[in-house]
Amino acid sequence: MPRYMLLLYADEPDPKEREERDAELPAWQQFTDSLREAGLFLGADRLHPVGSATTVRIRNGETEVLDGPFAVTKEYLGGYYLLECADLDEALKQAARVPLARYGSVEVRPVAEIALPEAADDETEAAP
Numbered sequence: 001m002p003r004y005m006l007l008l009y010a011d012e013p014d015p016k017e018r019e020e021r022d023a024e025l026p027a028w029q030q031f032t033d034s035l036r037e038a039g040l041f042l043g044a045d046r047l048h049p050v051g052s053a054t055t056v057r058i059r060n061g062e063t064e065v066l067d068g069p070f071a072v073t074k075e076y077l078g079g080y081y082l083l084e085c086a087d088l089d090e091a092l093k094q095a096a097r098v099p100l101a102r103y104g105s106v107e108v109r110p111v112a113e114i115a116l117p118e119a120a121d122d123e124t125e126a127a128p
Contacts, residue, residue: 010100
């Protein structure tokens, strides 16, 4: 089955909004449990606030390390779910159930399957 990443975006909450969002934790747990029970859940995590982000990029051969996110936007990536769904329609259905969708946005992206070459065994690489 294909995998889908649900990227969770929302405004950085002020202290009052943080309390309101934290009060929704049972709804998040219920949502996550339902994904597990349906066999769709592969992983999920909440990210630290955007102020803890560091961006690395290389320009003209020089490495730049910047505090904060590279893109300045109203909504920031706050977490994700990784699901294994039958198809995009099922992934979209689950995205609409994410509690954050009421005040933020959920971006759904298929995960690209990349075939990596097998690692060489060190024993076969060593000269006699």
